[in-house]
Amino acid sequence: MVNEVDARWLLVSVTTAGAASSLRMQVWRKLKGLGALYLQQSVCLLPDRPAVATALAELRERVRTDGGRMRxxxxxxxDGGELGELAAEMTAAIDEEYAEVLERLPSFFAELEMESGRGRAVFAEVEESEADLERFRSWVAKIEARDYFRAPRGEEVRAELERAATALAAFESAALERET
Known part of the structure; x- marks a missing residue:
């Protein structure tokens, strides 16, 4: 849902010509990490949110320090129609990211099932699975940070992460029973 707050955006223009070659990649990664919607090369839009503005101020200082220019x-x-289109485009990109998480989560469940079936519900497997779940949580947290318009698959991903945590807890209980 787009509201009045969503009408405020930040137009970002970056030039890294003459700066270190690594700066261009660093800027691109940071802007994409914030969820930037590129209008053309080196020009993008982001919703005007306090965390975004702070991150851009830090990036602008870095770009200037490293010999580039950023506005x-x-x-x-x-225009409500334009605003809706921008929000929809950003939401579609985030929804694709959530879809990738949903594509990969079944392997987590399959691994727990396979190790349980083999009788390998042991501490080492619990640790490995905990690390896997933490990677999923970290990945989703990064997506959520740039999910400005609440992409539809977000709720599904959060529910699947909760289901994964429950499955891991059951696996951990089995490992405890096995080893004690």
Whole structure:
């Protein structure tokens, strides 16, 4: 759902010509990590949110220090149709990221099932599975940080992560029973 707050955006323009070659990649990674919607090369939009503005101010300082130029302009999207299209485009990209998580989570469940079937519900497997689940949680947290318009698959991913935590707890209980 798009509201009045969502009408405020940040237009970002970056030039890294003459700067260290690694700067361009660093800037791109940071902007994509924030969920930037590129309009053309080196020009993107982001919703005007406090955390985004802070991250951009830090990035702008780094770009300038490293010999590049970066401008951040506050804009308001007055056209509701355009605003809806921008939000929909960003939401679709986030939904694809959530879909990838949903594609990969079944392997977590399959691994727990396979190890249980082999009678290998042991401490080492619990640790490995905990690390796997933590990687999923970390990945989802990064996606959620740029999910400005609540992509539809977000709730499904959170429910699957909860189901994964429950499955891991059961696996851990089996390992405890086995080893004590």
């Amino acid at each position: 951040v302009v506050h804009v308001e999207i007055a």
